[in-house]
Amino acid sequence: MTIEEIINKLPRVRENRKYWLVRADGGKYYDSFLRGDFIAIGYNRISLKDIEKGKTKDETGVQILKEKIKQVYDEVEKRPGHTAKQLLKFTYEIKKNDIVLIPSENSEEIAFVEVKQTPVFTDLNDKYDCPYIKRKKISYLKTVPRDVLDPNLYKLMFSHHTITSAEDYSSHIDKIVNTFFIKADEAHIVLKVEATEDVKARSVFEVGSLTLDLFDEFCKEEGLDYNSDEFEVKLAIQSPGFIELAGYAVGGILIIGIIFVALAGGGFELKIRDDLTLNMKTDGIIEKIRSFLRTNSKIQTKKKLLEKHSKSLKIKDPQELIDVLKEIDKD
Numbered sequence: 001m002t003i004e005e006i007i008n009k010l011p012r013v014r015e016n017r018k019y020w021l022v023r024a025d026g027g028k029y030y031d032s033f034l035r036g037d038f039i040a041i042g043y044n045r046i047s048l049k050d051i052e053k054g055k056t057k058d059e060t061g062v063q064i065l066k067e068k069i070k071q072v073y074d075e076v077e078k079r080p081g082h083t084a085k086q087l088l089k090f091t092y093e094i095k096k097n098d099i100v101l102i103p104s105e106n107s108e109e110i111a112f113v114e115v116k117q118t119p120v121f122t123d124l125n126d127k128y129d130c131p132y133i134k135r136k137k138i139s140y141l142k143t144v145p146r147d148v149l150d151p152n153l154y155k156l157m158f159s160h161h162t163i164t165s166a167e168d169y170s171s172h173i174d175k176i177v178n179t180f181f182i183k184a185d186e187a188h189i190v191l192k193v194e195a196t197e198d199v200k201a202r203s204v205f206e207v208g209s210l211t212l213d214l215f216d217e218f219c220k221e222e223g224l225d226y227n228s229d230e231f232e233v234k235l236a237i238q239s240p241g242f243i244e245l246a247g248y249a250v251g252g253i254l255i256i257g258i259i260f261v262a263l264a265g266g267g268f269e270l271k272i273r274d275d276l277t278l279n280m281k282t283d284g285i286i287e288k289i290r291s292f293l294r295t296n297s298k299i300q301t302k303k304k305l306l307e308k309h310s311k312s313l314k315i316k317d318p319q320e321l322i323d324v325l326k327e328i329d330k331d
Helices: 002-006 030-036 048-053 060-073 080-093 150-158 166-179 201-222 250-264 287-295 297-313 321-329
Strands: 018-020 036-040 099-103 109-115 134-145 161-166 180-183 187-194 230-236 242-245 271-272 276-278
Touching: 002 250, 018 166, 030 036, 030 109, 036 080, 048 060, 048 080, 060 080, 080 134, 080 161, 099 150, 109 166, 134 166, 150 166, 161 166, 166 187, 180 230, 180 250, 180 321, 187 250, 201 230, 201 242, 201 250, 201 287, 201 297, 242 250, 250 287, 250 297, 250 321, 287 297
Parallel strands: 018 099
Antiparallel strands: 018 161, 036 134, 099 109, 109 134, 180 187, 187 242, 230 242, 271 276
């Protein structure tokens, strides 16, 4: 299989994907959201038709909705203008494929979910112990405990609005929910460092450096027009942390990913984990990488060092790439 054929199977992140923090009433309905696969907002006495009247190109609609909220909730709602904007944001701005962060009570953990449909639906069934009837369908992605959350997201957690835009944190969120992806024609591979003990900075640097050295040597041997100088490398040395390599030479990033997975998994036949062995019999790029790692005498020392550092850092395999390799293995 050629590089281009594998690239066509790689996951792509939409450039217009947006990011949000949605609070479940201080975490009170956090479990309800996840069990029911929805996010929701209150103010049940404000109908979708009321909210629709607030959707105008200027502030006129916001004022109309604000007055409706004041009328319905009288003195109970102290900030009707703010509430109007939150209802409009929930209804019209949070869209299918957007990523939403949902903090639990006291933000002890944060769930990452994907919005599955743009339209709001109303559900009067309270079987998930959430009284809010205006909802949007979601699919669960993952949960991250606060104590291992990317520190760049801490400031976002300080927002106590029901809905907060997380656009400024998009690049950090992408690395949490994806490990190998293409966005705006740029490929990203994210190697998660899962070692819980103190992470040695030198080991993290060595993993990045050795991987790029092997990549350059392979490209030289195969006469490929790629160079590691084209790539951007980002490191987070906290425990746990990550190593991210990104670049517009998508084929180059793909080769790096296959090299790393091959070494981390013990080589081809590619035993990635105890439950996954890929019997790659292709004569394409994967076979060339396998042959390179097995037979090139000049790289064996670097290869062993990379295996050693990867093991000590407990680097997790990039799942999206593994999924693609498994799919190829079935073909």
